[in-house]
Amino acid sequence: MIAVLAGGVGAARFLAGLVGVVAEAEVTVVGNTGDDTVLHGLHVSPDLDTVTYTLAGAVNQATGWGLAGDSFQTMDALSRYNVATWFRLGDRDLATHLFRTQRLAAGATLTEVTAEITTAWGLGLTLLPMTDDDVRTRLRLADGREVEFQEYFVRLRHQVAVESIAYVGTESAVPAPGVVAALEAAEAIVLAPSNPLLSVAPILAVPGIGEVLADRRDRVVAISPIVAGRALKGPADHLLVELGHESSAAGVARLLRPYCGCIVIDAADDDLADRVAATGVRAVVADTVMRTAKVAQALARTALSAVGAGRR
Ligand code: FO1
Numbered sequence: 188m189i190a191v192l193a194g195g196v197g198a199a200r201f202l203a204g205l206v207g208v209v210a211e212a213e214v215t216v217v218g219n220t221g222d223d224t225v226l227h228g229l230h231v232s233p234d235l236d237t238v239t240y241t242l243a244g245a246v247n248q249a250t251g252w253g254l255a256g257d258s259f260q261t262m263d264a265l266s267r268y269n270v271a272t273w274f275r276l277g278d279r280d281l282a283t284h285l286f287r288t289q290r291l292a293a294g295a296t297l298t299e300v301t302a303e304i305t306t307a308w309g310l311g312l313t314l315l316p317m318t319d320d321d322v323r324t325r326l327r328l329a330d331g332r333e334v335e336f337q338e339y340f341v342r343l344r345h346q347v348a349v350e351s352i353a354y355v356g357t358e359s360a361v362p363a364p365g366v367v368a369a370l371e372a373a374e375a376i377v378l379a380p381s382n383p384l385l386s387v388a389p390i391l392a393v394p395g396i397g398e399v400l401a402d403r404r405d406r407v408v409a410i411s412p413i414v415a416g417r418a419l420k421g422p423a424d425h426l427l428v429e430l431g432h433e434s435s436a437a438g439v440a441r442l443l444r445p446y447c448g449c450i451v452i453d454a455a456d457d458d459l460a461d462r463v464a465a466t467g468v469r470a471v472v473a474d475t476v477m478r479t480a481k482v483a484q485a486l487a488r489t490a491l492s493a494v495g496a497g498r499r
Contacts, residue, residue, distance in 0.1 A: 188214070188373055189205065189209055189214050189215070189373060189374060189375050189376075189496065190215045190216075190370050190376045190377070191205065191214065191216045191217070191376075191377045192216075192219075192376070192377070192378050192379060192387055192390050192391075193217070193218055193238055193386075194218065194219030194222070194234040194381040194382070194389070194390070195219075195234055195237065195251075195381045196250075196420055196421075197380040197381055197419065197420060197477075198238070198380065198381040198386065199238050199240075199241035199242070199246070199251065200241065200477045200483055201377075201380055201410065201477065201487065202216065202238060202241065202312075203241055203242060203483055204477060204483020204486055204487045205483075205484075205487040206242065206311075207480060207483070207484040207487070208484050208498050209487075209498055211242075211312040214312040215313045215315065216238055216312060216314045217315050217316075217317050217366050217390055217396070218232075218235045218238055218301075218390075219381070219386045219389050220234065220235065220297065220316045220317055221323060221324035221386075221389030221390075222234050222324060222340070222386075223321075223323065224323075224336070226284075227265070227270070228288070229281070229284035229285060229287075229288045230288045230291055231274075231284050231287075232287065232297070232301070232316070233252060233337075235301055235314060235316060236280070236304075237251065237252050239304060239305055239308050239314065240252075240253070240308070242312065243310060253275070253276075253280050257277030258277060258278045259275055259277055259278065261276070261281060262275055271342075273341060274342075283304060286303075286304070287300050287304065290303065296363075296364075297316045297319045298315060298316055298363045298364055298365070301315070313369075315364075315365055315366050315369070316363050317363060317366065317389065317390045317396065318360040318361060318362055318363050318366075319361075319363050320356060321360075322354055322356040322357050322360050322389060322392075322393065323336065323354075323355045323356060324336040324352060324353075324354055324389055325352070325354075325355050326339045326349050326353075327350045327352075327353070328347050328348065328349055328350060329348035329429070330348075340385075340421075340422070345421065348425075348429050349429045351430070352384060352385070352388070352430070354389045354392040357389070357392040357393055357394065360393050360394065361395065362393055362396050366396060367395055367399055370396065370400065370403070373406065374406070374496045375406055375408065375495075376400060376406055377408055377410070378409035378443060378447055379410060380410040380411065380412040380419075380475065380477075381412060382418070382422070382423040383423065383427070383443060384426055384427065384430060385423070385426070387443070400445075401445050401446055404446055404447055406448075406494050406495075406496075407447040407448060407449070408447060408448070408449045408450065408471075408490045408493045408494045409447040409449070409450040409451070410450070410451045410486065411436040411439045411440070411450055411451065411456070412439065413427070413434055413435055413438070414436075414453040414455055414456065415455040417434075418434075427439075435456070436452035436456040436459050436470075437463050437466060440463045440466045440468040440470070441466045444466050444467050447468060448468065449470075449494055450463060450468050450470060451471045451472075451473050451475060451486065451490050451493060452472055452473075454472055456472070457472050460472060469493070471490075473485070473486060473489040
């Protein structure tokens with residue numbers, strides 16, 4: 188079984204490639220829930236839904252989130268009441284949040300509801316939230332404001348400098364059922380090309396999860412989300428610099444070094460391979476910009492073989 192720590196659009200694209208290389212039934216995804224939020228009274232789990240919709244072939248390809256062809260009439264109708272609608276929830280996407288909220292209110296765990304949702308979308312892989320407890324990524328901005336993740340990412344369009352990040356709730360959170368067992372049994376663990384500070388770090392911050400990766404780091408391979416110093420999508424590049432790291436494949440390797448023995452870096456960063464190796468993380472150079480499904484599949488193959496879990 189292959190385990191993947193995933194959050195955000197890049198991770199979902201990688202997973203779409205991975206399931207072209209290994210059977211879906213062989214894949215267990217541990218999804219970030221630090222981006223979760225309650226809006227209009229509904230529990231939204233963006234990173235879990237992005238994985239679900241992408242692998243169901245239903246995601247809005249242009250944005251990487253929400254449902255293809257969705258409408259936003261409910262959002263437009265809500266704006267009559269002067270409520271905040273900057274977080275665009277599509278009319279069909281709302282069904283997922285209505286269902287999740289109703290099931291949680293009935294006492295189901297997020298793990299249980301996520302299994303019901305992925306089954307309803309016909310997914311063959313297992314998608315586990317990192318925890319069933321409330322963990323929320325919160326950011327202190329350079330101007331002193333403290334904001335929840337989606338306010339930073341969507342309302343402020345991450346165009347503000349960040350001073351620090353907190354994963355609120357991790358001190359009392361426990362890994363969701365099956366997460367530790369999957370990570371301990373996995374033939375390989377992949378840190379998908381997600382924002383190391385906003386998508387991977389919250390998962391590693393859940394007590395009991397980071398420790399397993401540290402113990403098994405020779406089986407853990409990361410894929411750098413930074414190519415030639417830039418993030419392909421989102422704030423990872425300037426965020427790394429604002430928090431004192433280097434916005435490069437080497438900076439990502441240094442950050443993830445306790446958890447992964449190997450990192451796949453883009454061909455554009457071939458010249459960084461020695462600096463990556465100097466951090467104590469083995470560097471494997473490949474095309475990591477998943478322009479097509481074929482590239483995503485080749486990247487998945489490269490990542491698996493880098494930790495001895497190669498497939499034909
Ligand atoms: N991202 C945006 O930039 N703008 C949005 O209006 C937006 C709505 C949205 C609705 C549902 C959902 O599952 C995700 C949504 N996202 C939106 C993306 C979301 O902020 C990110 O996918 C993650 O939280 C970070 O990876």
